[in-house]
Amino acid sequence: MAKDKINKDSFEFAYRKLEKILEQLEQNIEEKSLDEIIENYQEGLKLLKVCRDKLNEAELKIEKINLEK
Amino acid sequence: MYISSMNDLFHNTEDEQPLTVSEITGYIKETLEKNFNEIYVVGEISGYKRAFPSGHSYFNLKDEKASISCNLWSFRYNYLKFTPKDGKKVLIRGRITVYEPRGSYAIEVMSMTEFGIGELQLAFEKLKQKLIEEGLFDEKYKKPIPEFPDNVAIITSETGAVIEDFKKVTRKRYPLINLYLFPVLVQGAGSVESVCRAIRKANSCGIDFDVIVVARGGGSIEDLWTFNEEAVAREVFASKIPVVSAVGHEVDYTICDFVADLRAPTPSAAAEMILPDKNELLERLKNYEYTLKSEVNDRIDFYKDSLERIKSNYAFNKPRDILNDFKIRLDEMSEELGKAADDRIKYFSNELNYKERILSSISPEKTLKRGFAYVVRNGKVISRKKELTGGDEVEINFQDGRTNAEIRTK
Numbered sequence: 001m002a003k004d005k006i007n008k009d010s011f012e013f014a015y016r017k018l019e020k021i022l023e024q025l026e027q028n029i030e031e032k033s034l035d036e037i038i039e040n041y042q043e044g045l046k047l048l049k050v051c052r053d054k055l056n057e058a059e060l061k062i063e064k065i066n067l068e069k
Numbered sequence: 070m071y072i073s074s075m076n077d078l079f080h081n082t083e084d085e086q087p088l089t090v091s092e093i094t095g096y097i098k099e100t101l102e103k104n105f106n107e108i109y110v111v112g113e114i115s116g117y118k119r120a121f122p123s124g125h126s127y128f129n130l131k132d133e134k135a136s137i138s139c140n141l142w143s144f145r146y147n148y149l150k151f152t153p154k155d156g157k158k159v160l161i162r163g164r165i166t167v168y169e170p171r172g173s174y175a176i177e178v179m180s181m182t183e184f185g186i187g188e189l190q191l192a193f194e195k196l197k198q199k200l201i202e203e204g205l206f207d208e209k210y211k212k213p214i215p216e217f218p219d220n221v222a223i224i225t226s227e228t229g230a231v232i233e234d235f236k237k238v239t240r241k242r243y244p245l246i247n248l249y250l251f252p253v254l255v256q257g258a259g260s261v262e263s264v265c266r267a268i269r270k271a272n273s274c275g276i277d278f279d280v281i282v283v284a285r286g287g288g289s290i291e292d293l294w295t296f297n298e299e300a301v302a303r304e305v306f307a308s309k310i311p312v313v314s315a316v317g318h319e320v321d322y323t324i325c326d327f328v329a330d331l332r333a334p335t336p337s338a339a340a341e342m343i344l345p346d347k348n349e350l351l352e353r354l355k356n357y358e359y360t361l362k363s364e365v366n367d368r369i370d371f372y373k374d375s376l377e378r379i380k381s382n383y384a385f386n387k388p389r390d391i392l393n394d395f396k397i398r399l400d401e402m403s404e405e406l407g408k409a410a411d412d413r414i415k416y417f418s419n420e421l422n423y424k425e426r427i428l429s430s431i432s433p434e435k436t437l438k439r440g441f442a443y444v445v446r447n448g449k450v451i452s453r454k455k456e457l458t459g460g461d462e463v464e465i466n467f468q469d470g471r472t473n474a475e476i477r478t479k
Binding site for chain 1: 216217219222227236239240243244245246247248249250251252253263266267270271274347350351354357358360361362364365368369372438439440
């Protein structure tokens, strides 16, 4: 399930956007101009890099919640 | 008997004849010991100690709200069918005794049995049935877990294998999350309140949690009992944030499992179930990259092909002229052939009109929309570079109109 509001800086945001671009390319490529296709392509490559960097560079952040307070 | 002795007590005070400590203690002792000389009590052992060399046992019997001292003389210890230890639920038969030197009261244990699995199982089934009837386990209340969680709360013991295992699996699978540990007691006195408070806190502390994991390692049914308590079940049900229950091993089912939005067989499995797998995602990205590149390459190839087709297109290069030539020739032919050939000419004429329509419908317009332009000089389409010389005035035709240009070099 996708969340209602997705943080723009998150993996999920880039990943969902990439999926959307691919979906549109696969469905409507005949109706797109060459410019649009190239633009989508470059955006897609950029998103791929964002996704990969996030996956490869993430480090688990752990915080303890004090229940007494 | 009880009432009359109490009346005696008040009567004495009213006469302003104060009692000695021994006297009041004596009354209390008499009252308690007479009225509670055979009682059955269920509770949980805590602070268990066996003194040496006497062999007498001292402990407290507890539940969520109260505690009472107990002693078990060594000669009775030998009749026990189990080894007492902290956390065990027991059924005690005994009597209240008052120890006058300290003014304290305790249960003198006559016999003690484990509040057995049979009884626990019965309590479990009863609560389960009750909550089923109330609809707490209904599918319609199950909240979905987001595919890519950002903030995860884990409610478990701060020490022990569970939190370590969970962290390990998370690091391996999806270290993108922020993991918040809510340290709680997972068994024994105070654990129910502790777990309930943590669930409430996760719902109210202002962090936007995507999921709460309630986790505890394996153990006996008594060890896991906290997660079979009604209060915990109700707190899980009340949670606005989806709750994953990961208590015990695969074979252990708790009330918490049934009421939770998702049951995981073990705490490690919970991490696997709620977190996407990094390696699988990287694999998917690889596929996406392939799809992206091949879609675009296919499209570019398609444009190249259609460009070739357009360049060699008859109508595009020599519009109308040739058709007109044909018409003239046809007219000449018709004259030559005379009326006898009329039908045949009509046929050709129709055929030509038809072809003309087709040709004019293959307009370059669609192609222009895709980002191509064509160059015209003196009304003729230029399809090769060699047709141009420096200084030529040309028109470049776009989808939305034309513009004039001059050729600088050949």
